[in-house]
Amino acid sequence: MTSAGPRRNDQAGLAAEAAAGGGLSFEGRIRTHYRGLPESERRIADLILEFPGEVAAYSATELAKLSGGSKAAVTRLVRRLGFANFDEARRAARDAQTWGSPLYLLSKKAPSGNFGARIEEQIDQDVRNISLTLEQLQADVFDDIVDAICEARRVFLLGYRNSHYLAGYARGQINQVRGDVYLLPTAGETIAEEIADLTVDDVLIVIGFRRRVAEVPRAMAAAHAAGAKVLYVTDRSAEAAPPATWTIPCAVRGKDLFDRYAAAMSLLHFLCVAIVDRLAAKGRGRLQRIENLHEELHDFD
Amino acid sequence: MTSAGPRRNDQAGLAAEAAAGGGLSFEGRIRTHYRGLPESERRIADLILEFPGEVAAYSATELAKLSGGSKAAVTRLVRRLGFANFDEARRAARDAQTWGSPLYLLSKKAPSGNFGARIEEQIDQDVRNISLTLEQLQADVFDDIVDAICEARRVFLLGYRNSHYLAGYARGQINQVRGDVYLLPTAGETIAEEIADLTVDDVLIVIGFRRRVAEVPRAMAAAHAAGAKVLYVTDRSAEAAPPATWTIPCAVRGKDLFDRYAAAMSLLHFLCVAIVDRLAAKGRGRLQRIENLHEELHDFD
DNA sequence: GATTGTTTGAAACTTGAATTTCAAAAATCT
DNA sequence: AGATTTTTGAAATTCAAGTTTCAAACAATC
Structure with a gap:
């Protein structure tokens, strides 16, 4: 083999x-x-x-x-x-690279049908979405966002359905390097309580991709009104003026039936590592944990 | 001259x-x-x-x-x-490849310059990982996997930590188009019961990225021994002979502290849409739901 | 502190890849 | 057709990439 x-x-x-x-x-x-x-x-x-x-x-x-x-x-x-x-x-x-190699096309020609082409198509679509998403970020705005997340007393991540898993992922990463990071909704519960409790010292990160849920705009509006900073990560077909402090549109469409969240992942990753950098630079957050993360980088299990 | x-x-x-x-x-x-x-x-x-x-x-x-x-x-x-x-x-x-240039390689010595350069770096890394991940897929093996997932009586997705959110995402997508798709571990519970219950008619999809958890190999071995088909999605530093029917290595490393899961997303997306296609072609699964998904494509909320 | 074993890069060496040469073959022109 | 130019790949040559060697620097052990 x-x-x-x-x-x-x-x-x-x-x-x-x-x-x-x-x-x-x-x-x-x-x-x-x-x-x-x-x-x-x-x-x-x-x-x-x-x-x-x-x-x-x-x-x-x-x-x-x-x-x-x-x-x-x-x-x-x-x-x-x-x-x-x-x-x-x-x-x-x-x-190791089966597709995209001359050897492949020249040798096997037909048998695989168009699998190679399908692969390349998938790659193209994600590359396009990732580029669209990241290249439209503005340095100063992004900096504000990172800063706010670092300085916040508490950070909440809100997301339903597909967006819930993205929110959970981001929560997990951020939670590694600073405390008081919470994922909403918590299993079974409604979010009313937590939203009502938000203050100016808190940041709410809303992951709100398609197949939207009625609770989301309500929660955002309430949070915004309460003075909490709100980051709204959504797709590019979202409304014009959402009740958020910042909005990051993220390219998720492609030719397939399902939306593709590679670009969303890419964005969240970038946000998370920016947060780590900022916290480390400020000497805040879970510095010991950050230290450990560096060491663990080369543990393979 | x-x-x-x-x-x-x-x-x-x-x-x-x-x-x-x-x-x-x-x-x-x-x-x-x-x-x-x-x-x-x-x-x-x-x-x-x-x-x-x-x-x-x-x-x-x-x-x-x-x-x-x-x-x-x-x-x-x-x-x-x-x-x-x-x-x-x-x-x-x-x-000519935007990535992989010596310039790029050396850029890691210059502590990430301006914002634009950082962005490009992020994009390059994800593009690289996605290409690595998808281009090494083999048509026949991939087909077998898709087929098994379509034909299985039940499909289980298992993942801890970061991998749990990826598993959850995939579960959500697959669940849209066929029934009996379950995410493990369910909140708080151990997985022992479900694993013990697996049969030859079931498929277990394990998302097992770094910071591995001791339960995972045990569960995989048990499932494999019970005759269930096991798909193991993991990073490229995976061990030689995991107890799985198929293993898909996925590129997740980059220059950052955290692993980057854009390529994993890309792979799971590809797998999910392949499943939809197959089910539709076979006239199996939740055909009505698939129909609806097509219609909803152009709803923006 | 002496002894044993590793790790290291500079330099000599080897090998195989890229270039050059060259004569035959093909094309183009008269 | 004959003359001239171009194209071609096999073989010889050149040259650099990869390997091996080796002695110094470093670590670990007694």
Whole structure:
């Protein structure tokens, strides 16, 4: 079994390969060896982890330069990961990509039908949405938002249906680095109580994508009226003047039946890491936790 | 023609650009010279036009083989296009990708400059991850997965922490088009009961990204042993032989403290729409609901 | 502090990829 | 058709990328 990708985990025959490191993705191999990696090789491994897939386009010499090490270190790493030589590693990295490779189109031509094309279409749509969403952000507004979330006494995230999961995700991330972050609605409960309780010191982040729910505009209006800052993350077909302090429109439409939330994820991620940076810079928030997160980055389980 | 400027400009207007170091893209150069290209070189050019960007990962020898020509032809083409040598061309191809340029690689040393640059960086990272994730899917395996989910008596989605929200999202989407789709763990409860109850007719979809939880491998092993089909969606540093029927590795790493799940979203979206298509084609699932979804597409609230 | 084992990059070495050469083959022109 | 130019790939050559070696620097152990 050579390729990465969704693979049948056929039990027999794996043992031998696994020992040699075969059948694993580049990253998988790095993972299994990461702990025992010496400084210089680990720096190269880190580089590869940050840019998987890029390996194929870079020479060992370039990787050495970029990681600040020597060519010898690259050779040593590649060997340790179980490849015979750098060239074998490069091939492995390149061939993991089934679609979009010349080899594929030239060899198999017809059999897969248009699966490759469908894939490329999916990618295009998400790329477009992500670009649209992030590129329209304005530095000063975004800064205000991040600042408000960092300084707020309490942060509430509100979302229903699909939006609820996005809100939950964001809540989880923000909660890692500062306290008093709450997800609404809590199971089964109505949100009336919490909304009524909001003050000027609080921030309410509303994730309000399509298939809207009547509660949302009401809650936003109430929160806004109470002086709480309101961030409204929604799709681009949303109304013009919602009762919010800030509105971020997010591209979610595509050709498919369901809306696509990759761009929303991308946006929330960006927001969350911006919050981390800001908190760290201010020396506020859960600094110890942030410290730990940095260390845990290279734990693979 | 001597060392300094091996650029042939037969068109006056291009002189300035080319002299400045070849401001033209790889594709642009091919187009400019295409008509005057001899047979063997044109075949190579065609190959490159189909996969600009991919060129970087291939050697001149491979391009020669793939196009059915000789190495000499590749060298000649590259020269004719105005590059000093194949290596210069390879670099150009690589850097044409907005991501993956040495410039980009080095930019991580400059502590994230202006807002626009940070945005572009975010976009690049997600684009990269999405491409990595989707392009490695294999049509037949993916088909099996979709089919299994459509035909299963019951579908369970399991995920903890961040993965729980992704699982919840997917559950919500799949639940729109077929019944008996369950999210685990249910609030507060342990999963032991449901896992013990799994049969060969069930499918368990495990979302198992980093910061892994001890329950997950246990549950997977139990489910697998009970004969249920198990789809394991995880990051690319996954172990070699998980107890799953299928494993889909998903690119989630980037330069930030938190993992980025845009690619995971993209993958789950693709999976969900594939399920809808399949169900519709089979005339199974909640056909009326699917019908409604189509109509609701243009409702904006 | 001596001993043993690692880790490291510079430099020598090896190998294979890219370039050049060259003569045959194909195309174009007269 | 004959002459001239262009195109072509096999083979020889060149050159750089990747590997190996090795001694110094560093760590760990006794």
